[in-house]
Amino acid sequence: MTFLSSGQKGLDAAVAQVFEDSHHAFGLRHIMEELKGELRKGPWSQQIREGIIEDFTRAAQACSIEDFNISIESIRNISSEAADWIIARKPEYWSDAIFRVCRYDHFSSNIVDAFNNWIPTKKEGSIVLMIDSLRMKIMEVIESRREACKVWPGPLTPTMEYKVEEEMLKARKMTVLCSSDTVFEVRCNAIFVVNLANWECTCRRWQLSGLPCMHAVVVFNRTGRSFYDYCSKFFRIESYQLTYSGTIFPIPDMDTVDFECWGKFNSASQATYIR
Ligand SMILES: [Zn+2]
Structure with a gap:
């Protein structure tokens, strides 16, 4: 199992702790934004800064250690500080050449950002309502993706x-x-x-x-x-379909559920809702 995350807030340590045998890749966008911020503090023109970002992207997507090193050395020729900063950002999490398993060409964690945008901040008054709001959005996404793939000619997505x-x-x-x-x-x-x-x-x-x-x-x-x-x-389309084949069962009207009594439901009742 491979997780793709922003790598922020101690996620590298936390994911390894909970999912011991998993792999963990970082999306490039967050590291890229941080690198741009660092470069703006330096004396370089916009053109040179863009060149460093291009080299960084090339390093991340290089298939061999040799090509990775060539791109890093190209950055080092402009600024050894920038090259050291990049190496300190744990390339084993974001470099194709160094990452231990297949990344399937995924360098973006856009799905994580999309998911974060779904999380309501003020409107919902409780965690339960927030979870319900997320559940509804996930149900909508699953349905739209199931429908979309019906017309794909295939055999791949x-x-x-x-x-x-x-x-x-x-x-x-x-x-x-x-x-x-x-x-x-x-x-x-x-x-x-x-x-x-x-x-x-x-x-x-x-x-x-x-x-x-x-x-x-x-x-x-x-x-x-x-x-x-x-x-x-x-x-393949079959795998895409399988990804969205699971069912999220409807939940009764939240206003009418007495959450204090929720824990007193017998196991048969719980099984009806929590499957
Ligand atoms: Zn080849």
Whole structure:
């Protein structure tokens, strides 16, 4: 299980404490905003600051430690303080190259921000009413997503289909040499080895994103294999549907529920509402 959070307020320690075997990734946005704030204190022009932010993004999305280091060194050439600040922000939580498991190409915790915006601040008078307000919003989202995916052509979700198209466009002007039934050498600006049996490419993008990289795509084109047979199952519409297949049961009118008596309900009654 991998959590994606803002990494704020001690979440790194708290999540590890409660979910011992989980992994935890930080969204880039919060670190990026902090970095921008730090850079504004320095003597650099806007152009140089933007260059550092671009390098930081490249470092986070680099697939190999070597490429990560190249981007960090590029920042260090401008400011060793900025590079040290970035390294101190625990890249093992936000760098694709260093993170221990697959991030599935997710660098944003937008869903967390959206959820935070749902939490009412003043209107609801109690925690119970606040939870009920959230429950209603979650029910609406689940329903809208169940409806939306009914018309998707598939087999992947639209976001992933778009990424597939991007990889297909990039997969041109490369030479493929066949080493065995499953191992191929792909030559473009560098040489990459694609292993179909292990779902791996030496560029590491396939392993880190769950979606075959452009080098794998040229191998599929050459050998007549289907791209979709080599995608993570989590990108398929069936997985999306499964995500929203759970049921939130209706709750009776909150005004008529006597919460003091709630705890006295027998277990059968509780089971009706709390499933
Ligand atoms: Zn590759």
